[in-house]
Amino acid sequence: MPRVLLIEDDPSVREGVVLGLRRRGHELRAVESGEAGLAALGEFRPDLVLLDLMLPAMNGVQVCRRIRGTSQLPIIMLTARGDDFDVVVGLEAGADDYIVKPARTEVIEARIRAVLRRLAEPAGRGGTEIHGELAVDRAGLSVVKAGQSVPLAPSELRLLLHLSASPEQVFSRQQLLEYVWEHSYHGDARLVDACVRRLRQKIEDAAGSPRYIQTVRGFGYRFGPLG
Amino acid sequence: MRLPAVRFGLRTRLVGAFLLVAAISAATTATLTYREARSAILKQAQDTAVDQFRDRIGAQAVTLPMDEEQLRRACRSLAREGKPHPWTVFAEYGTLRVSSSDRPTSDVVTPALRAAARGSAHGSFQRVVKDGVPWLTVGMPALVDRGDGGQPTGLVLYAVMRLSTEEANVEAMVTAARDGALPALLIALVPALLAARSVLRPVRDLRRAAAGIGRGELGTRIEVRGSDELAGLARTFNDSSTKLQESVAELRQAEARARRFASDVSHELRTPLAGMLAVTEVLDEDAAQLNPDTATAVRLISTETDKLAALVEDLMEISRFDAKAADLHLDEVDVAEAIRKTLEKRHWQDRIRRELPDGIRAMLDPRRFDVIVANLVGNALRHGAEPVTVRLRTERRGTTDRLVTEVLDSGPGIDPAVLPHVFDRFYKADAARTRSAGSGLGLAITLENVRLHGGTVHAADGPAGGALFTVELPLERPSEPPLEGPSEPPSEPSLEGP
Numbered sequence: 001m002p003r004v005l006l007i008e009d010d011p012s013v014r015e016g017v018v019l020g021l022r023r024r025g026h027e028l029r030a031v032e033s034g035e036a037g038l039a040a041l042g043e044f045r046p047d048l049v050l051l052d053l054m055l056p057a058m059n060g061v062q063v064c065r066r067i068r069g070t071s072q073l074p075i076i077m078l079t080a081r082g083d084d085f086d087v088v089v090g091l092e093a094g095a096d097d098y099i100v101k102p103a104r105t106e107v108i109e110a111r112i113r114a115v116l117r118r119l120a121e122p123a124g125r126g127g128t129e130i131h132g133e134l135a136v137d138r139a140g141l142s143v144v145k146a147g148q149s150v151p152l153a154p155s156e157l158r159l160l161l162h163l164s165a166s167p168e169q170v171f172s173r174q175q176l177l178e179y180v181w182e183h184s185y186h187g188d189a190r191l192v193d194a195c196v197r198r199l200r201q202k203i204e205d206a207a208g209s210p211r212y213i214q215t216v217r218g219f220g221y222r223f224g225p226l227g
Numbered sequence: 228m229r230l231p232a233v234r235f236g237l238r239t240r241l242v243g244a245f246l247l248v249a250a251i252s253a254a255t256t257a258t259l260t261y262r263e264a265r266s267a268i269l270k271q272a273q274d275t276a277v278d279q280f281r282d283r284i285g286a287q288a289v290t291l292p293m294d295e296e297q298l299r300r301a302c303r304s305l306a307r308e309g310k311p312h313p314w315t316v317f318a319e320y321g322t323l324r325v326s327s328s329d330r331p332t333s334d335v336v337t338p339a340l341r342a343a344a345r346g347s348a349h350g351s352f353q354r355v356v357k358d359g360v361p362w363l364t365v366g367m368p369a370l371v372d373r374g375d376g377g378q379p380t381g382l383v384l385y386a387v388m389r390l391s392t393e394e395a396n397v398e399a400m401v402t403a404a405r406d407g408a409l410p411a412l413l414i415a416l417v418p419a420l421l422a423a424r425s426v427l428r429p430v431r432d433l434r435r436a437a438a439g440i441g442r443g444e445l446g447t448r449i450e451v452r453g454s455d456e457l458a459g460l461a462r463t464f465n466d467s468s469t470k471l472q473e474s475v476a477e478l479r480q481a482e483a484r485a486r487r488f489a490s491d492v493s494h495e496l497r498t499p500l501a502g503m504l505a506v507t508e509v510l511d512e513d514a515a516q517l518n519p520d521t522a523t524a525v526r527l528i529s530t531e532t533d534k535l536a537a538l539v540e541d542l543m544e545i546s547r548f549d550a551k552a553a554d555l556h557l558d559e560v561d562v563a564e565a566i567r568k569t570l571e572k573r574h575w576q577d578r579i580r581r582e583l584p585d586g587i588r589a590m591l592d593p594r595r596f597d598v599i600v601a602n603l604v605g606n607a608l609r610h611g612a613e614p615v616t617v618r619l620r621t622e623r624r625g626t627t628d629r630l631v632t633e634v635l636d637s638g639p640g641i642d643p644a645v646l647p648h649v650f651d652r653f654y655k656a657d658a659a660r661t662r663s664a665g666s667g668l669g670l671a672i673t674l675e676n677v678r679l680h681g682g683t684v685h686a687a688d689g690p691a692g693g694a695l696f697t698v699e700l701p702l703e704r705p706s707e708p709p710l711e712g713p714s715e716p717p718s719e720p721s722l723e724g725p
Contacts, residue, residue: 012502020505023512080497080543102501102536105508173558174565174593185568186597189558218559218588 005046006030007037020105034058048074068094074115074154091194096155114182132226156199163223172220245419257404280386302327314388335362361390429457445472490546496539541668548675562587569600580616590703595676602669603634603696611636628702635695640688650674
């Protein structure tokens, strides 16, 4: 069962989430500050971080950036609806998904499973595909660009795998939310846009004129054509 | 009965009144002056004539009795000396009637003058107008002075003269008055306009300021000039608008406080709810092993926590609309697909009749559109009766396309008394039912979401009964995809500060 690090300053939320997730068999470590969370990373070695955005001292967005500086660990933000700006900043900082509080344990667990599935479930075909300078290893879940390994967060990798599996096919944001994030059709399209932006910064030569992840105005995104 | 003057503007009336006053003053002055001057001119003329006539008669050697020939000579002699007015002299002596002219008697000498002349030693005069010609007639008895102041001789002499020069002078005066009055009135128009302007400026200011207040510019004030009635009015106006501004500011503050309070309360409720909601499943799962009473209590807490969480979410949502903090995250959406997904998410797809033509794409906020449709369909299922129909179409209104979504149920329709309130917050159509399945905010949130999209939502009875909710949103079609080449996403959230 996955090991989850919960960084949450409110005791009742912390206790509630810990209780709910432990009963479902997750191994949990709960800390109350960003600093403690960063300290627990090395020792606890979690599979996933549940990160409250509103933390005292170092806030969730800063914690997220610090984690992304060294690792592509799955990160799910806990947020309140209405903290829209924080959500966008958190997504830009590299979070894979977010959960709006208050949420039932089953919702939290479903998101955890979805994020981890992106890593655990390799897309059907094995072997390495070459797209221009990009080498995508579907079995090994790694991406190499011009000989250099590209570290991708789980959501970024999953999005790239999904799009590149059907080159030149256009996917709407709602479809990508359903397929990649396992959200409802009416989910937050900003997840997709933020993830696309992060992915472009990592794999495109110039993020402003993307070659691999292209926008199809009025419809969504597609992979290529590389032309 | 309205006076015609009421139809004229204030300026016209002011200038009119001013000119009327000027005209009356001018006319009065002219009339009085004319009368005084006329009587002075005439008086001088007649005094001169009377004195002269008396002197001439006194200088005339009168020897009595006289015969007709002597008398005529005397008359002619007197007539020659008539200066500056030539006069005609008539004499009456007993039955003798002679004159310096061809006619022995004058027809302008009246019996009244005759009587007066005979009675008075100093003579009399009279002004007579005959056939439009003014005459001065002077009657003078000839006296015999024997050292006793003079005795009447029975001879009475009359001088009759035309007052043509005086008449011409008076005529000239009338003409001068008439010719002077018109330019004077025209000149009076200038100060009249200036006065009207200075009186009307505060009135104009007042009108402008009142219009400003009406537009909601409550800071509008009038400059107070002087200390007249209009200045007082301006002061009153300023005081009133200050008070109005204060009241409005107070009301707005109270409203903002109330809204902030609702927002704060729901914020504060959310954190404990997050903890509680995370453990409700523990309660649900373990309830079966508890004794029946505890199990019921535990399940009640679990269910109510869910409802409370939904209510707090709705309250937060409403607070954000009130604080104008609700954002629209537009995305290109296949509308029929979005509605189908909304129904599927809530397992309603088999209960709802769908008339959803494919191929309608629009720029919408998918989450908010989901809320709109879900609240309307949920409302129809709760308060109406099945079957419920969701219908989608586009309509052209003038130059804009509208996206029309209808939700129609088969219930009894909406009570006309309830109809105006269906979108009110926490409005309960049935007073006996204190709690409904929803939060009581569903339709209010729908209304706000529709407004946020720039659309309208309308409740009415359907053509065949049942409640019909119609949502009209402006239809912004996503632009067509380019054939080739990469481009940027159309609506990326900005990362620069809020």
